[in-house]
Amino acid sequence: xxxxxxxxxxxxxxxxxxxxxxxxxxxxxxxxxxxxxxxxxxxxxxxxxxxxxxxxxxxxxxxxxxxxxxxxxxxxxxxxxxxxxxxxxxxxxxxxxxxxxxxxxxxxxxxxxxxxxxxxxxxxxxxxxxxxxxxxxxxxxxxxxxxxxxxxxxxxxxxxxxxxxxxxxxxxxxxxxxxxxxxxxxxxxxxxxxxxxxxxxxxxxxxxxxxxxxxxxxxxxxxxxxxxxxxxxxxxxxxxxxxxxxxxxxxxxxxxxxxxxxxxxxxxxxxxxxxxxxxxxxxxxxxxxxxxxxxxxxxxxxxxxxxxxxxxxxxxxxxxxxxxxxxxxxxxxxxxxxxxxxxxxxxxxxxxxxxxxxxxxxxxxxxxxxxxxxxxxxxxxxxxxxxxxxxxxxxxxxxxxxxxxxxxxxxxxxxxxxxxxxxxxxxxxxxx
Ligand code: URA
Numbered sequence: 287x288x289x290x291x292x293x294x295x296x297x298x299x300x301x302x303x304x305x306x307x308x309x310x311x312x313x314x315x316x317x318x319x320x321x322x323x324x325x326x327x328x329x330x331x332x333x334x335x336x337x338x339x340x341x342x343x344x345x346x347x348x349x350x351x352x353x354x355x356x357x358x359x360x361x362x363x364x365x366x367x368x369x370x371x372x373x374x375x376x377x378x379x380x381x382x383x384x385x386x387x388x389x390x391x392x393x394x395x396x397x398x399x400x401x402x403x404x405x406x407x408x409x410x411x412x413x414x415x416x417x418x419x420x421x422x423x424x425x426x427x428x429x430x431x432x433x434x435x436x437x438x439x440x441x442x443x444x445x446x447x448x449x450x451x452x453x454x455x456x457x458x459x460x461x462x463x464x465x466x467x468x469x470x471x472x473x474x475x476x477x478x479x480x481x482x483x484x485x486x487x488x489x490x491x492x493x494x495x496x497x498x499x500x501x502x503x504x505x506x507x508x509x510x511x512x513x514x515x516x517x518x519x520x521x522x523x524x525x526x527x528x529x530x531x532x533x534x535x536x537x538x539x540x541x542x543x544x545x546x547x548x549x550x551x552x553x554x555x556x557x558x559x560x561x562x563x564x565x566x567x568x569x570x571x572x573x574x575x576x577x578x579x580x581x582x583x584x585x586x587x588x589x590x591x592x593x594x595x596x597x598x599x600x601x602x603x604x605x606x607x608x609x610x611x612x613x614x615x616x617x618x619x620x621x622x623x624x625x626x627x628x629x630x631x632x633x634x635x636x637x638x639x640x641x642x643x644x645x646x647x648x649x650x651x652x653x654x655x656x657x658x659x660x661x662x663x664x665x666x667x668x669x670x671x672x673x674x675x676x677x678x679x680x681x682x683x684x685x686x687x688x689x690x691x692x693x694x695x696x697x698x699x700x701x702x703x704x705x706x707x708x709x710x711x712x713x714x715x716x717x718x
Contacts, residue, residue: 287311287321294328300338305345309444313349319451326448326457334462339504340511342462346470349444353420355391355476358427361567362389364477365559366468368501369401371489371639372526376404376434377540378548378556379563381593384432385583386560386576388567391427392434393441393475397648397656400489400639402533405436410534410614410658414602432596442470459491465504469512479515479566481559485523486714489635495520495714502717517562520715521555525633525668528552532647532661532682534613541610544590551667551712557581558713614659616646616682620689624672628702633668637699641692645683657684662696669709672702 290304308325311317334342355362363383367373380390394416397403405416418426418435426433445467452458472480482505484498485491492498502518509516528549530539542548543556557577564576583589594607606612642648646657663680666672678700681692 287317287325291321291324291328294325294332297332299335300341302341302345305338305341309342309345309349312447313444322448323451323455326452326455326463329463330457330460333460336504336507336511339462339466340508343466343469343473343508344512346442346444346448346466347474350440350442350474351438352474353391353393353441353476355424355427358389358391358424360389361479362391362427362477363563363567364390364392364472364475364480365483365563366472366480367483368464368468368485368491370485370523370527371400371402371635371642372528372531372536373402373485374407374528374530374536374540375483375552375556375559377407377537377593378543378552379560380432380434381544381596382556382560382580382583382589383563383567384430384596385588385592386564386567386579387431387569388564389427390432391423391475391477392432393437394434395437398652399650400636400643400648402531402536402648404434406656406658407533407536407540408434410537411597411606412603412612414597415600418600426599430592430595430599432592433600434596435600437471437475442474445470461497461501461504464491464501465508469505469508473512473514477514479563480509480517481562481566482516482518483555483559484518484520486520487522487524487635489526489639490523499715499717502715506717515566517566518717519559519562519713520717521713522710523635524710526635526638526664527555529664529667530661531638531642531664532645533656533658534615535661535663535682538610538613541590541593541607544584544593545587546584554712562716616657616659616684618683618686618689620681620693621677622679622681622693622696623675624678624700624702625674626702627672627674628704629706630666630668630670630672630700631703631707632699632701633664633666634699637695638662638664641681641695641699644691644695645681645688646685660684662692666700669707
């Protein structure tokens with residue numbers, strides 16, 4: 287291991303044997319954390335080539351269970367978001383694409399810090415289970431074209447161990463380490479084709495478009511080396527996506543969107559990402575045709591029916607879907623009003639995500655409990671005009687102590703100016 291650390295420290299390209307020795311030894315507990323930490327820091331400074339990153343991804347992917355979806359007919363698609371605030375696209379996109387005839391076998395994660403997780407959102411629906419055996423997962427995709435479940439404990443154990451070290455050694459933000467972390471999990475889940483939504487902005491891992499493009503190219507390169515088709519969409523995360531931030535609030539917004547009444551940015555992103563998935567699934571010739579098909583599935587009610595089918599198949603209470611008022615609520619609510627008049631020129635996604643966490647909607651650490659009803663409902667977004675004392679946001683919590691901290695963060699998140707700002711473009715670039 288010392289030789290491998292020195293090689294990387296000196297900028298030498300590592301071999302497949304090096305990666306195998308290191309990852310297998312680390313997962314088996316034979317290589318200590320401090321040597322892997324030194325290796326990660328060497329990667330941070332010296333980088334890795336696309337070839338090295340693809341090899342690392344492959345070795346990590348094989349460190350645990352591999353999901354074999356080959357008994358499901360058709361091209362199985364998956365979608366990944368690098369994480370944002372108010373990002374409930376999976377709840378909308380998965381049933382939408384499944385309703386178009388493309389099988390969606392989706393394994394999702396939980397939220398951490400200022401970003402939410404699909405599993406937590408779905409668990410705000412009474413009875414809904416995200417724990418499924420591999421067999422039940424495959425059976426549901428065969429029957430309904432859709433299943434969304436939690437990643438099993440033995441999915442890429444190498445990533446769990448490496449990520450825990452990256453988190454405490456200042457080595458999270460490296461393109462090769464992020465790419466191998468994301469792609470090892472995606473590839474282990476067995477889909478044939480994947481759309482990756484790379485978020486860029488305050489509330490995201492990637493702070494600039496340039497970094498996001500580098501990540502996109504690396505991810506696509508790994509996909510092509512592993513014979514999977516990958517499309518990367520770079521989308522803005524300067525402000526939260528949609529108006530709802532917090533688990534049950536986001537489920538309600540997802541239901542509204544599936545019924546054709548969602549906020550424009552969320553609806554647009556789902557249609558754009560979905561259009562690509564239909565092309566990958568070979569049910570549309572191009573993205574524009576795919577997007578049009580999906581619009582029709584929303585109008586006809588087929589997408590909402592598919593969502594209900596998935597909820598029922600996984601034990602969820604359909605009364606909650608038909609009457610979203612039955613979703614978890616909090617004991618307390620408090621409004622946040624504007625201190626002045628003008629146009630919203632900034633709405634910092636990171637601050638809003640942190641405020642939502644303080645209200646109980648997110649996890650400060652992996653073991654924190656979350657409050658499904660808590661969160662923030664925004665009333666204004668960038669470009670909107672606000673009068674003095676008009677409501678900018680409503681906060682929901684079961685713990686009144688959180689309001690003060692959340693209020694400070696919301697206050698910092700909103701910037702108000704005299705002139706109307708230019709509207710941010712939501713989709714910045716697509717790389718195939
Ligand atoms: N998401 C992941 O799964 N891994 C990373 O390293 C960053 C984002």
